[in-house]
Amino acid sequence: MGKSLKGKECGKGICQRKDGLYYARFVDKWGKRHEKYFPTLPEARNWLDDAKYADKHDNVFVPSDMTVDTWFEYWINNIVGDLAPNTRRNYRERYAHNIQPVIGKMQLSDVKPMHCKIVLNRMNADYAGSTIRQAYITMGTMFRAAVMNDMIAKHPMDGVRYTKPVRAVNDIKFLTVQEQQRFLEVAKRSHNYFQYALLLETGLRTGELVGLTWDAIDWEKRTLTVNKTLEYRHKQGVWRAGPPKTQQSYRTIPLTNRAYEILKEVQAGVCDRKESATLSQTLEYTDRHTGAKAKLVMRDLVFINWRTGEPAKNSSYDTHLYKLCDEAGIKRFCMHALRHTYATRAIESGMQPKVLQKLLGHASIKTTMDRYVHVTDDSMLDAIRQFEKANLPEMV
Numbered sequence: 001m002g003k004s005l006k007g008k009e010c011g012k013g014i015c016q017r018k019d020g021l022y023y024a025r026f027v028d029k030w031g032k033r034h035e036k037y038f039p040t041l042p043e044a045r046n047w048l049d050d051a052k053y054a055d056k057h058d059n060v061f062v063p064s065d066m067t068v069d070t071w072f073e074y075w076i077n078n079i080v081g082d083l084a085p086n087t088r089r090n091y092r093e094r095y096a097h098n099i100q101p102v103i104g105k106m107q108l109s110d111v112k113p114m115h116c117k118i119v120l121n122r123m124n125a126d127y128a129g130s131t132i133r134q135a136y137i138t139m140g141t142m143f144r145a146a147v148m149n150d151m152i153a154k155h156p157m158d159g160v161r162y163t164k165p166v167r168a169v170n171d172i173k174f175l176t177v178q179e180q181q182r183f184l185e186v187a188k189r190s191h192n193y194f195q196y197a198l199l200l201e202t203g204l205r206t207g208e209l210v211g212l213t214w215d216a217i218d219w220e221k222r223t224l225t226v227n228k229t230l231e232y233r234h235k236q237g238v239w240r241a242g243p244p245k246t247q248q249s250y251r252t253i254p255l256t257n258r259a260y261e262i263l264k265e266v267q268a269g270v271c272d273r274k275e276s277a278t279l280s281q282t283l284e285y286t287d288r289h290t291g292a293k294a295k296l297v298m299r300d301l302v303f304i305n306w307r308t309g310e311p312a313k314n315s316s317y318d319t320h321l322y323k324l325c326d327e328a329g330i331k332r333f334c335m336h337a338l339r340h341t342y343a344t345r346a347i348e349s350g351m352q353p354k355v356l357q358k359l360l361g362h363a364s365i366k367t368t369m370d371r372y373v374h375v376t377d378d379s380m381l382d383a384i385r386q387f388e389k390a391n392l393p394e395m396v
Contacts, residue, residue: 026048
């Protein structure tokens with residue numbers, strides 16, 4: 001039983017130090033010691049009671065003297081558990097490769113802006129700007145949660161910035177009209193032609209394409225609804241269904257005539273396609289809209305690998321694309337470039353950026369503007385010709 005400086009009993013596990021602070025401590029069921037200092041006795045007693053209650057009833061107890069490593073694990077498992085699997089994976093990769101080696105063993109309360117800046121500076125030589133940005137977001141989100149939960153008083157990322165460019169607009173790969181025509185001519189002879197052509201008509205992400213099921217197609221209204229994704233996790237060797245990337249990624253896309261025809265042609269061949277045992281699975285995931293469990297019936301998938309009878313893995317599409325690019329005599333690109341190409345054709349056709357934002361499922365119009373509102377050489381030439389026709393009479 002500890003005592004105050006005046007000799008009064010403070011209660012079990014609490015005592016007053018010479019500097020006037022009250023020191024509270026206890027040992028949890030796992031034998032780990034927890035301690036904290038408070039300016040008043042009631043605060044110390046409240047903390048101790050709450051901590052013991054949480055420990056006894058298997059609630060999550062968060063010690064105030066925890067390290068950044070401990071906080072990260074708590075944060076990733078308990079606070080951001082509803083994020084998309086890919087986002088959590090990116091957080092873990094950036095933490096393990098870049099953040100943990102610098103500040104992982106430090107106490108959370110000791111981290112300062114200079115330590116966070118060191119993390120980013122060490123990445124400059126070997127990492128792309130987009131990867132540095134991921135580390136920046138990981139630290140920022142993780143420490144913001146610590147501030148919100150009163151684990152630390154001040155955000156250690158305040159004033160910290162990264163300087164390496166993420167990616168210039170002209171670095172975003174998209175096909176010119178001529179390249180798109182050459183690519184489709186070659187792709188027509190492949191088993192994945194319908195997938196590539198549909199991406200160029202809808203702008204779907206690869207995971208949205210892979211996870212597309214027949215119940216997402218409304219033949220009468222001629223629409224396609226994006227409400228789930230599917231990807232193959234190579235480390236675990238399993239297929240995993242999930243919600244779309246963000247809340248705004250849930251969307252219903254009106255089908256072009258060509259997209260409608262593609263889906264009709266695929267549907268006509270469903271009875272003749274090869275189907276593996278993998279398609280007998282029904283995968284569960286959490287719907288972001290309702291918070292309830294949703295299901296993806298693998299047998300209802302629109303696109304199946306013709307040779308294996310399984311869904312086509314994301315990486316296998318890219319490998320196949322490289323071969324087609326070489327045959328077409330164009331620079332190699334990945335699946336996401338088809339989404340970029342769709343967006344570029346949309347802007348060139350005069351589509352409003354706000355409409356394109358909705359069709360692509362972007363959370364922010366800034367993303368659409370920054371990435372896709374660019375112009376090709378051909379569109380600039382057309383614009384100049386239009387300008388010439390509509391301009392004032394020739395000046396003398």
